[in-house]
Amino acid sequence: MFRKILILIFLLSGISIYSQVVINEIDVDMTGSDVNEFIELKSTTPNFSLDGYVLVLYNETNSLSYYAIDLDGYSTDINGIFLSGNTAVSPAPTLVIPNGKIQNGPDVIALYQANATDFPDGTLATSTNLVNAIAYSTAAATATNLMAIFGLTVSTNENMNGLGTTQSIQRKNDGTYEVKTPTPGMNNDGSGIILNYITVSTSQTNYNEGDVFDFVFTTSQPVTGSDLLFNFTLVNGNFMVNDYTNTNLTVLIPVGQTTASNTCTLFDDITDEGDEELLIDIQSVPTGYVINNDNLILRVYDNDYVVQTFGTPINPTYNIVTPTIPTGYYDSLEGLSGNALKQAVQDIIAAPTVRLHSYADIWDIIRTADQNPENSNQIWDMYLEIPMAKLDQQTTSSIVGKWNREHIFCQSRGGFEVANGDTADGIGVWNSTSAASFVDGVSDAHHIRAENGQENTSRNNKNYGTVNSATVYAGPSGTQGSWRGDVARALFYMAVRFDGLNVVNGDPSEYLPSTSIASGNIGDLATLLVWNHSDPRDDFEMNRNNYIYTWQMNRNPFIDYPLLVDYIFGANFGQPWSSSLSIQNPIENKVAVYPNPTTDYIIVAGLEGNSKVEIYTITGQMVQSQNFENEIRINIDLNAGMYLVKVSNGFQSTTKKIIVK
Known part of the structure; x- marks a missing residue:
């Protein structure tokens, strides 16, 4: 009997030592932005020192750690509670965990007597020096592999009541767990000193x-x-x-x-x-x-922000920003056609003098290149067509309300890699690059834009187009599509800049047949050719081209000469190129005059605001003139023959030929 009592005392004292501090409550899943998640500890005595303890978060997928929280210097409060969590948690956590850091599971959170340096990210799960651990999930699945390592037999589903995003997993006094309304910073049973x-x-x-x-x-x-x-x-x-x-x-x-x-x-x-x-x-x-x-x-x-002289993409201006094209930069293209022309363009934009900067440098580049012309403290969100504060740059895994680096030629299709490091080292540090090194596309600023994080996720790796398909991105509903020409010219640039990248018709596969290797293809060519004309290059895009040149020492030739697209990818392929052909009239491709041929009327469409239409004979005699707004149908009573229709909008005008039968 005496021996049994000794054994019982030993076991009880062992349990007491072992459970001086435990994981008391966790909230791992919150609606939307994951800014109210926390991990709470509880000690058996108040004001318990947590020196020598560390919390480690493990991923079930590979049984490796992904975050360690050193608790040295902290202690529990008068109720034995220690709260760590996001800054939005109330009461304020003693130790802050970055938003979105805690995974939804199925995973395991473990408490050790050790230091965070013992658990660098990617450390294999271990039960050595383990004090306490909890297996959790937000669905029916369990962390089977991790539970075996830690000797756990129970996994708790935070969503077991169907209210996972509003409930937490809480330890009861008997050591089991329940799911109910969160009680951060206090005892789960409501006891303790009222603070x-x-x-x-x-x-x-x-x-x-x-x-x-x-x-x-x-x-x-x-x-x-x-x-x-x-x-x-x-x-x-x-x-x-x-x-x-x-x-x-x-x-x-x-x-x-x-x-x-x-x-x-x-x-x-x-x-x-x-x-x-x-x-x-x-x-x-x-x-x-x-x-x-x-x-x-x-x-x-800051109310001292700088306003530029040119407009935003939704209120564009034209020909205010002067291209900073070096003298002779495009001279080698004159008179060339077809594949020879394409090769000559590549020789310019992938020349040995072109500079490759790190992927982290892209942040600094686009903070200026994509700056909102109306406020220097904002970037211009390309797809949503709105400004966003530069302060809202995404720095953690949380994407809500943040902007990120959007690859127009998506990484999974191009096979790009962060080959030049992810440390920002400035404009004065660069590596060499070439047309053959397609992985360098990861940090080519000519196709990387500032974009809302959630819209970036929605875009994913879809092709571009206007049809209703899961693989085609047509842009956010209700927007003007001011980004479409920018996208087209960026993709055409990439298809020339790097070997193995192509803009093709239809919906090409993301990967090569029967492999996981990126195909290098993106679509849709026909759509992008139309976008290049329907959304003309504006001053915002030209300013961007000028600035990126100061970093990379190359330009996007399809911004400088948008009509060059047709001579390499479109209807003018095979015809000799001359820079004199490329003078762009911003409204030229917006105006539609139809039907053509016609008999008794024409419709003029495609413009916004007050405009004017004038009809001239082929010898220059004006026979009809009328002012209109947005769109007009004009009845005509003209002899059969060819006529010139001049359409003016502000300081811009274009002339179309029509045939009257």
Whole structure:
């Protein structure tokens, strides 16, 4: 009997040591942007030191770690709770986890007595020094391989009640798990000491330089004992102490009160430093108080932004931006035709002097090349046809409200690779490249545009076109299609710049037959030829071409000479090229005059706003004239023969020939 009692005492003491701290609650799936996910620990004693502990997140697919969280320097609170999670979690987590970092599973989260350096990304799962682990999912599947490694027999589905995105997985007092409404920062059973939560709020989330507003600090219960006194800071990245004035960073809430406000005045300078974000970071607070929503970010818009002289793609201007074509750059093309012309173009744009920059450098390139002409602190979202703040560049896995680098000739079709590293090293550092090195297309800025992250995902690797097909991308509904010509000219550039890349008719396969090797083909050629004409090159596109040249030392010739497309890919293939043929009239390909031949009327369409139509004889005598808006049908009573129809819109005009029978 005595031996049995000793064994029981040993087992109980072993369990007590083993379970001093456990994974208490996890929320791994949130609707939309994944900004409220967390991992909570609980210790058997309050204020338990977490020195020497580490949380490790594992992927079931390969049983390898993908994130490690070192807990040195942290401890649990008066209720034995330690909360780590995204900045939007309330109460504010003691340790911040990047948005979207926690995978939905089926996976495993493990707690070890070790250091994060023991678990670099890609570490094989192990039970050595394991303290506690939890297997989870958001569907019926389980992390079978990882569960075997950790000796787990239970996997909990966060969506078991059909409410996964609004519920969490919580440990019960008996060591089992249940799924219910999240309780971050508190005991799952509702017990423990009731803490006084401090919340900070503002009337807006966005302000302009020069604005004056209040930070309002509120406690969930009246202050007792002594006045509540704490400090906060606002510095964040480029937002420094000289960006605000007359701001008291000490908060005082008297006994018996629940609220205090501090006024902030944003300094209005006269230089464009770019938009910035201040971060309200509450410093340490007295025992008994908990920070409810620390690290609140407010956007500060710089009102000194630069406005260009040219228009956006949806309000285009023409011939304001002068092409910076080097003298003699295209001279070698004169008089050539067919494949010889195509080869000569490649010899120019893939010359030994062309520079290849890193994929990370693309961020810096397109932040300027795709800058919104109406606000230098924004980029122009190509597909959605809207501006986006440069600050909203995607830096984590979360794509909601962010913009990214969109490859017009998609990577999976081109077989591109990040061969030159992913470190931004500036305009002065580059590698050599060639036509044969098609993998270099990953960082050729002539076909990479700033694009909304969600729209980029929707685009995926589809071909371009206008038909309703899962493999064809026709653009967001309700937009003007101002990007179509840009897309066409970028794809034609890529098909000449790199060997093995082609623009073809129809819907080509993404991969070569019976392989996973990229085919190098994208479509649809017929559609893109039309887009090249229907959406003429504008000043935005020319400015972009000029800027990219300063980095890569090559230009997109189809922006400089849009009609060159037809001599290499279209109806003029085989005809001699001359730069004199390429003078582009921006409305030339927008205007439609029909029917042709006709007998008693013509329709003029394709323009917007006030326009004018004039009909001339072949000898130059005007026989009819009329002003119109958008579209018009004109009755004619003319002798049989050829006539010239001149259509004017603003400072632009074009002339079409018609036959009257």
